[in-house]
Amino acid sequence: MKLIHITDTHFVKPGETLLGHDPKERLNAAIADINRHHADADIAVITGDLTHWGHQEAFESLKDSLSTLTIPVKMILGNHDDRAIMKSVFPETVLDENGFVQEVIDLPAGRFLLLDTNLEGTHAGWYCDDRLDWLERHLETSGDLPLFLFMHHPPCKLHLEPMDRIGLIQADAFRDVVEPHAHKIRHIFFGHIHRPVAGSWLDIPMSTVRSTNHQVWLDFTNRDTIPGSSEPPAYAIALIESDSIVVHFHDYLDASEKYVMGTVDYEDWQTPDAAE
Numbered sequence: 001m002k003l004i005h006i007t008d009t010h011f012v013k014p015g016e017t018l019l020g021h022d023p024k025e026r027l028n029a030a031i032a033d034i035n036r037h038h039a040d041a042d043i044a045v046i047t048g049d050l051t052h053w054g055h056q057e058a059f060e061s062l063k064d065s066l067s068t069l070t071i072p073v074k075m076i077l078g079n080h081d082d083r084a085i086m087k088s089v090f091p092e093t094v095l096d097e098n099g100f101v102q103e104v105i106d107l108p109a110g111r112f113l114l115l116d117t118n119l120e121g122t123h124a125g126w127y128c129d130d131r132l133d134w135l136e137r138h139l140e141t142s143g144d145l146p147l148f149l150f151m152h153h154p155p156c157k158l159h160l161e162p163m164d165r166i167g168l169i170q171a172d173a174f175r176d177v178v179e180p181h182a183h184k185i186r187h188i189f190f191g192h193i194h195r196p197v198a199g200s201w202l203d204i205p206m207s208t209v210r211s212t213n214h215q216v217w218l219d220f221t222n223r224d225t226i227p228g229s230s231e232p233p234a235y236a237i238a239l240i241e242s243d244s245i246v247v248h249f250h251d252y253l254d255a256s257e258k259y260v261m262g263t264v265d266y267e268d269w270q271t272p273d274a275a276e
Helices: 023-037 056-066 083-089 129-140 171-184
Strands: 002-006 043-047 073-076 103-107 110-114 147-151 185-190 197-201 204-208 235-241 244-250
Touching: 002 023, 023 056, 023 235, 043 147, 043 185, 056 083, 073 110, 073 147, 110 129, 129 171, 147 171, 171 185, 185 235
Parallel strands: 002 043, 043 073, 110 147, 147 185, 185 204
Antiparallel strands: 002 235, 103 110, 197 204, 235 244
16 A cells, blocks of 8 residues: 655644745645645555644644545644644544544554644653553554554654654653564654654664654754754655555655656766766
8 A cells, every 4th residue: 555644734824934934835735746646545644743833723724735635634643733623623533532633544554553642731742641551452452453653753762862852751651562562563654853764663663754844954963952944845655565665755845857867968977087
């Protein structure tokens, strides 16, 4: 199956901009690109920070944009979002028995578990005992189904200190619940970081992608503040087969020159030393 991973859309009220960009324009461009090139995708998942301030008008604007997406879409909460307002604007949003935006979706590739790491008043990730119990129950009752986790905050530190400080607070408890089932979790998709990152945790492959609006600059020396950048927005395409998962990161607004290999003079590719 084909999955489209979008994250950190950060919508604001119509007519407003955020860090020099219009989040709606940028997501609309992503949607147009997805409709043009990936209409065969099975689903898109947006991994949180749907809005920047949690305003109802921002959620309504997001709903307007998503109405043009031709493939099914699911969304989870990020630290910038408001759970009650999301539910009011998107009444189809599934809540678990404790009122959290958590859902189980069965698809041909396996079972998707959509997690809620939002806690009002903090940018850090929060996964309380009720949510841990929900996750543990669904991990245990999934049998041998291949599993895919979707969450806003990453499950472990990424060695970007300012971002790690607002990571998942209950990381140890989360690990304790997940580790016994790690062998059947094929991938974790997350957001929050505004960068393309891939790796593994508990031998589980994981990845995230740039925001559709603004980015975090790669700087391992920065200890205090989150360094922003105007790197291009992106979304990811995950191609899931029984024996492989391949994730492509696509800078959909990249305007650099495109050409067909073989139509460019080979001399143009050689350095002076190579030409000799």
